[in-house]
Amino acid sequence: MKDTPPVPNTRKRKSRTNAVHAGTRRSQYGEVSEAIFLTQGFVYDTAEDAEARFLDAGREEFIYARYGNPTVAMFEDRIAALEGTEDAFACASGMAAVNGAMMAILKAGDHVVAARALFGSCLYILDDVLRRFGVEVTLIDGTDIDAWAAAIRPDTRVAFFETISNPTLEVIDIAAVADLAHAVGALVVVDNVFATPTYSRAMELGADVIVYSTTKHIDGQGRCLGGVICGTRDFVRGVAEPYMKHTGGSMSPFTAWVMLKGLEHLDLRVRAQTGTATQIATALEGHPKLSRVIYPHLPSHPQYDVALRQMDEGGTMVAFDLTGGKDAAYRFLNALDIIIISNNLGDAKSIATPPATTTHQRLPDDQKAALGITPGLIRLSCGLEDSGDLIADILDALDAA
Numbered sequence: 001m002k003d004t005p006p007v008p009n010t011r012k013r014k015s016r017t018n019a020v021h022a023g024t025r026r027s028q029y030g031e032v033s034e035a036i037f038l039t040q041g042f043v044y045d046t047a048e049d050a051e052a053r054f055l056d057a058g059r060e061e062f063i064y065a066r067y068g069n070p071t072v073a074m075f076e077d078r079i080a081a082l083e084g085t086e087d088a089f090a091c092a093s094g095m096a097a098v099n100g101a102m103m104a105i106l107k108a109g110d111h112v113v114a115a116r117a118l119f120g121s122c123l124y125i126l127d128d129v130l131r132r133f134g135v136e137v138t139l140i141d142g143t144d145i146d147a148w149a150a151a152i153r154p155d156t157r158v159a160f161f162e163t164i165s166n167p168t169l170e171v172i173d174i175a176a177v178a179d180l181a182h183a184v185g186a187l188v189v190v191d192n193v194f195a196t197p198t199y200s201r202a203m204e205l206g207a208d209v210i211v212y213s214t215t216k217h218i219d220g221q222g223r224c225l226g227g228v229i230c231g232t233r234d235f236v237r238g239v240a241e242p243y244m245k246h247t248g249g250s251m252s253p254f255t256a257w258v259m260l261k262g263l264e265h266l267d268l269r270v271r272a273q274t275g276t277a278t279q280i281a282t283a284l285e286g287h288p289k290l291s292r293v294i295y296p297h298l299p300s301h302p303q304y305d306v307a308l309r310q311m312d313e314g315g316t317m318v319a320f321d322l323t324g325g326k327d328a329a330y331r332f333l334n335a336l337d338i339i340i341i342s343n344n345l346g347d348a349k350s351i352a353t354p355p356a357t358t359t360h361q362r363l364p365d366d367q368k369a370a371l372g373i374t375p376g377l378i379r380l381s382c383g384l385e386d387s388g389d390l391i392a393d394i395l396d397a398l399d400a401a
C-alpha cells in the first residue's frame, strides 16, 4: 500500500473546515467544485506503467472504478476526516457497507453478538446470511450491558449494533460494549446512521469499525443510495477494500460526488434538523393522544444518561405512540399536510413512517412487541422546514386522529 495523502493536516482542522475541504483533488484545470470523474477505467502511459500499477497502486493511482476513483477517493477522505478515522471505503449502499464489513471480518465458526433492535435488512444479514455461512449469532437486548457480558465469549469476533436503534431510538452504550468486546479481542462494528457524523463520538468511545448508510443524512436530499465503512487504514485497505472491490459493492463516482457535496453542509443541516426535533419532542410530550414520546435527550428516555454522555444533542429523529393504535396512527398520517409519508430519513423533507406496517412489517408480532414496535408507533424524521409549521402540522393531525 503506497500512501500519498492529498490534503495533509486535516486532523488539526475543525470539522466544519474539513467538511468543505478535506480530500479535495483538483485536476489540471483548477476547478473550484469537485470534479465528477465519470470513468470506470484509467490510461497507462506504457505497458510497464500498467504492470507497476497492478502490482502496487498508490492512493492516487487508479485502475478501475470498482477498485477506486478520484471522486470516490475525495468522498472517502472527507468522511474519514469528519468521522476521525484513518480511512474509509465508499460502498454502493448502506447495506453493501454493513454486509461488506461483516463478511470481510468473519469466517465460518466465528461468533457474533448483536443487538436485536436492528434495521430489517441488517437483521437479515445477521440472522440469515451469516448463519448460512456457519457464523454463530447471538441476538440480545443491546441496552442491557449484563446481556452483552453474558453473551460475549472468548471466540466472539464481532459485537454489532445500531448506536441508536431504528425505529424506537434505543441508545446503546458504545464504551461499555467496547470494554467487554475488546477484553476478548472482538471488534466493535457499529451502524451509526441515526447518530450522524455530526454527533458521532463512536471512535473515541471504542468502536473499531463505523458504518453509515450515506443515503440518509449524508446525501440529505433523498437522491442517491450510498454507504461507507470507516476504520483504521489497515482495516479499511487491508480487510474491507479487498472484499468490497472484488465483490462489486463499490460506490459510483456520480454518487460519490453527490455525497461529497452533501458533506459540505451536513453539519448545518443536522444541527437545524436536531433543533426542530428537540422542539417537536418537547411540544409533544404529555399530549393526551400519545402514550409515549421517544427522544434521546428527553429526561423520560430510558437511556437518557447514556444519550447525554454519548451525544451533544438528541439527533434528528423522534418517535411517538398514538394511544388509539393503528387506526389513530393512520388517521394522523393521512391528516398531515406538510410532513410526507415515506420511509427515508435524514432528508430535507420531514418524513413520517408507521414502522409496524412498513419498514418492520415482516417481523413476527411477538418480535415487534418485544422491540416496542406497536401499531400506533410513528417514526418522524425532522427536516429543514420551519419548526413552527411542523409542530402546527403535527398538532392538527393529532386533533384529526
Ligand SMILES: *Cc1c(COP(=O)(O)O)cnc(C)c1O
Pocket (backbone or CB within 6 Å): 093, 094, 095, 096, 098, 119, 121, 122, 162, 166, 191, 193, 194, 213, 214, 215, 216, 225, 226, 227
Ligand atoms: C437505511 C439504513 C440502512 C441501509 O442503508 P441503505 O443505504 O438503504 O442500503 C442500514 N442501517 C440503518 C440504521 C438505516 O437506517
